Amino acid sequence: MKEESGKPSISPCFRLCRRLVGRPSLYRDPSIHVLAFGSLGLRLGLRDLCLLSGGPLKWSQRHPNAMHYFALACDFDQTLADMGVVAPSTLGALERLLASGRKLVLVTGRQLDDLRRIFPQISLFERVVAENGAVLFRPSTGETKLLAEPPPQVFVDALRQRGVSPFSTGSVIVDSRQPEDAKILAVIRELGLELQVIYNKGAVMVLPSGVNKGTGLLAALSEMCISHHNAVAIGDAENDHALLSACECGIAVSNAIQTLKERADVTTSASNGKGVEEIIERLLLDDLRGVRNRLVRQPILLGTAADGTKVSIDSCDASLVIAGPPSSGKSTTMIGLLERLAECDYQVCLIDPEGDYSHLEDIVTLGNSERPPNITEIFQILHNPKSSLIVNLLGLPLADRPLFFAALFPKLQELRAKMGRPHWIILDEAHHLLPRERGQAIGVIPQRLTGLVLITVHLEAVLEAALKSMTGIIAVGSSPEETIRQFSNGVGVPLPIYSRLPNRPGDVFVWLLDSPHGPLAVRARTGNRSPVI
Known part of the structure; x- marks a missing residue:
């Protein structure tokens, strides 16, 4: 050409x-x-x-994870606002956050009409969760959606008869103040209703069982197609525990109650809106990378060493090779890892050139031996953060599979850049999809790519730059030392001195480059319904 x-x-x-x-x-x-x-x-x-796209593309020097957090969920009273007023400087910070491509969600115990009356800038927010998780509002369209049933009229009538004052009803919530909670609880008990009482610094809120700020936020994020792993929440009071728990990163402002500070991953040095501004500036500066080591998010467990040590990887900053000879258990190990990722609600996209994973349940598969996968359909499925996907390439001629991957992978990166997912991309037969001898034809792959797993029987045949982005290896089979030695050469990291690895049935051999010790024999949790490949 x-x-x-x-x-x-x-x-x-x-x-x-x-x-x-x-x-x-x-x-x-x-x-x-x-x-x-x-x-x-x-x-x-x-x-x-x-x-x-600009000609044959090389391994990209761009940082692929410039943004991990795509949504900030804020409580209103005494977090975003002080005495019901949001400061101009806080509004300016919200606008700067929006300009970065992130979204805002307002999560409050207030009733919607009251909130709109005192906060005219509500349109800054993509979604508003009102009435402590019971009402979802879309400012751009004015649509309101109830996330729970309204209070029974018999309950409202009984509160009036008991002289509960003050109290008001919203679309779902019943609001009052302490010490009226004693009367309210008595009515709930006498009527046999499944209602809960939630407290917020003297306020008393009555809602259907199971409804809280966390459930409301998850409903909002679902509509926005944002995973809770890519969201940050900030609050100050008793009813914000569920809010912070619903996100990967939970933050308390400095004026928060002590128990919320103890639960939070981070506590700001400033109060109220200034605390929100502080977090926004950190998001804009480095996407909270400076505080990620404090997060209490669940690590991904790889297995248990002989001395009982739990061997885990960071869910945000790891990339792995699973390598070994044919029929050594690579897919069995991978399916065990898939199960753990699913338990933690991570979205996975697994590229399966030979159809080895199509038997798995509870995960969508596109493509088969008769029909190649369709890229448009792939992204229709991945649009939902709760949907993981296996892309079966068996319907493509062998020589065309790397070309298909070369077209697909940049689009997966684009989705990550826009939404932070799929959180994990898994490449089976990586030596075929990322061949060392055809590196120029592969397409754009970041030099430092996290959330990537390469599965291969031929480490020496995998694109060198791809190997250098790995942070660890799981070696399987009867010759793990040789596999780990090849990996060490491929990533350019000398092997530390370590004892000879025992070769017990069921063990895999894990070397994490940031670990202070060398490779470990680990009893891994393996998949339940896997062939040995």
Whole structure:
């Protein structure tokens, strides 16, 4: 293909496909080339995709995880606002956060009409969770959605008869003040209702069982297609425990109650809106990387060493190789890791060139031996943060699978840049998808990519730059020392001195580069329904 005026030319195959499809927004979907021209179309079309993106692409020097947190959820009273007023400087900080591409969610115990009356800037927020998790409001459209049933009229009537004062009813919530909670609890008990009482610095809120700020926030994030792993919450009071627990990072302002500070990952040095400003500036500065080591998020357990030590990886900052000879248990080990990632609600995209994982339950598979996967369908599924995906490439000719991956992977990176997910990308047969001898044709892959697993039988054949982004290895099979030695050479990190690894049935061998010791024999939790591959 020749270049004219500094721009790459487009093949006749691509021009014909463009005329047949007639939709510019889909020109870069390689599945179109598959449907229109079969294997030949895939090869030509995917080559054109690389050219349209600026020519053969190399391992990127850009940091792939510039943003991990895409949403900030704020309590209102005594967090965002002081005595019901949000300071101009705090409003300015909110606007700067929005300009960074992040979203805002307001989570409050107030009733919506009251909130709109005192806070005219409510439109800054993508969603508003009102009535302590019971009402979801969309400022851009004015739509309101109830997340629970209104209070029974018999309950409201009984409160009036008992002389409870003050009290008011919202769409779902019943509001009062202490010490009226004693009367309220008595009415709930006498009527046999499944209602709960939640306290907030003297305020008393009655809601259906199970409704709180955390459940309301999760409903809002679901509508926004943002995972709770990519959200930060900040609050000050008793009813904010559930709010902070719903996010990967929970923050208390300095004026918060002591028990919330003890539960929070971070406590600000400033109070109220100034504390919110402090967190916004940290998000804009380094996406809270400076405080991530304080987070109480659950690590990903790989297994247990002989001395009882739990061997884990950080859920945000790890990338792994799983390597070993054929039929040594690589897929069994990977399925065990998949189960743990699923338990923690991480979104996974597994590229499966040979159909080894299509038998798994509770995870969507696209593609089979008769039908190649469709990239448009892949991203329709990944649009939902709760949906993980196996991309089965068995329907593609062997030579076309790396080309398909070369087109897919930049799009996965784009989704990560916009939404922070899929949290984990897993490449089976990595030596075929990322071959060392064809590194120039692979496409853009960041030099420092976390949340990546490479599964391979041929470490020496994997693209060198890909190996250098790994932070550890799980070696399986009968010769782990040789596998780990190859990994050490590939990543350019000398092996520390370590004792000879015992080779007990069921053990895998783990070396984490940031660990103070060398490789360890680990009894891993393996998958329940896996072939040995």
